[in-house]
Amino acid sequence: MTILATEALTKRYPRVTALDGLTVSVGAGVTGLVGANGAGKSTLIKILLGLVPASEGSARVLGLDPATQGQEIRRSVGYMPEHDCLPPDQSATEFVVHMARMSGLPRTTARERAADTLRHVGLQEERYRPIGGYSTGMKQRVKLAQALVHDPKVIFLDEPTNGLDPQGRDEMLRLVHRIGTEFGISVLVCSHLLGELERICDHVIVIDAGRLLRSSAIGELTQxxxxxxxxxxxxxxxxxxxxxxxxxxxxxxxxxxxxxxxxxxxxxxxxxxxxxxxxxxxxxxxxxxxxxxxxx
CATH class of the missing domain: 3.30.70.980 (YebC, transcriptional regulation domain)
Structure with a gap:
């Protein structure tokens, strides 16, 4: 099953080309998108979500075209952004419920899903505290929870271990692996930390300066x-x-x-x-x- 695919996908900005004729496909499971900072990983995700238009080429996510069906894609896809974007004066519960409602869930269902999802990511009583007092690791878990709350078919994780200490990275990687294996949700995880992807991914896509270097099963790369x-x-x-x-x-x-x-x-x-x-x-x-x- 193909989760997403691109064909000669290109994105140009006035002074830089972020993606340069990228052709690649991603199947079910946990797929790593790896490249140095500035390689084009975040730009690719934004195009796939229909948030940024491509300059040339095409893309498909779950069979849908991001250029014209971005809203339908975002209903079926969870997204954990790299940057800190959480409201400091709200609790995790309030925020995740709000994101569930934004995805179309009824109020009662949204509250039930939020409680279950926050429990899955390891936030118990802390979920009622204002997010502004959270540690970096707790904030990353909130971002992961809001990406999962509407039960998506696939989630995009942009640098999910960013800013975490070694123990926090290990815990986050275990969560990501559980999502792909136990929850049955396909995962595209972006990272510049190569060793992390070797531990959790079934398939790895390597890009550099917006170009595809290699797309292989993890076993082929680490043989x-x-x-x-x-x-x-x-x-x-x-x-x-x-x-x-x-x-x-x-x-x-x-x-x-x-x-x-x-x-x-x-x-x-x-x-x-x-x-x-x-x-x-x-x-x-x-x-x-x-x-x-x-x-x-």
């Missing part, structure tokens, strides 16, 4: 490489020298040694070198590629 990472208690330099003498390609990276696998005999040579030098092996593992390798 095992032909490099072994080795760590020993002492004698790393001796091990590197011994392997180099046997014709292996090695490199010291901090406390680890990387070895390029050229044939099955590389493993045998590594084992024999560790034994001959009487070294204590701490770690031996095959490296996996990372999303950041695409940028390199």
């Amino acid at each position: 095992a490489s032909q490099v072994i990472s080795v760590e020993v208690e002492e004698g790393l330099e001796k091990l590197a020298a011994r392997l180099t003498e046997t014709g292996e390609t090695v490199a010291v990276e901090g406390r680890s040694l990387t070895v390029q696998v050229r044939a099955d005999e590389t493993y045998d040579l590594l084992r024999d070198a560790v034994v001959d030098l009487d070294l204590n092996l701490v770690r031996l593992e095959q490296r996996h590629a990372r999303i950041e390798d695409v940028f390199r």
Whole structure:
């Protein structure tokens, strides 16, 4: 099932081209949209929501055209913006109920949905306090709740971990993963933090300067490489020298040694070198590629 698709999508501003002939499609599940700041991620979301017109090309969201059917798209899509846009004098409950009503839910249903959604994102009694007194993590949860309250088919999350500490990022990522797996809602999550997307996404789209670099399943991007990472208690330099003498390609990276696998005999040579030098092996593992390798 195709959630959204673009064809030669271009957006030009007077001094910059935010999107440059972007052609890509997104299926169900959790999809990561990754790129450096200024790569065009936020512009793409605004076009898909019908908030900003494209200069050229076309787009479809749930089969609808953002250029002419933006209102219908926004009824079926949840959006968590990057910037802080919450009213400080309202409580989370009041705000999320209001957003539910804006999406067309009756008053009673809106209050029930708001209570359920705020509970899902981890806001209990705090939901009655004014938002102005919330921490950054609590505000991010409110923004996530308002994106979910009308039971959308897909949600767009723009930098959902922005401003959070490591624990807050982990909690937010777990929430996003639950939405895509347990709630059955497709997710497009934008981030410039590559490691985060590797943890939660089924598919990743990489863009740079508004152009598509790659669109692949996460498994294809993080598949095992032909490099072994080795760590020993002492004698790393001796091990590197011994392997180099046997014709292996090695490199010291901090406390680890990387070895390029050229044939099955590389493993045998590594084992024999560790034994001959009487070294204590701490770690031996095959490296996996990372999303950041695409940028390199």
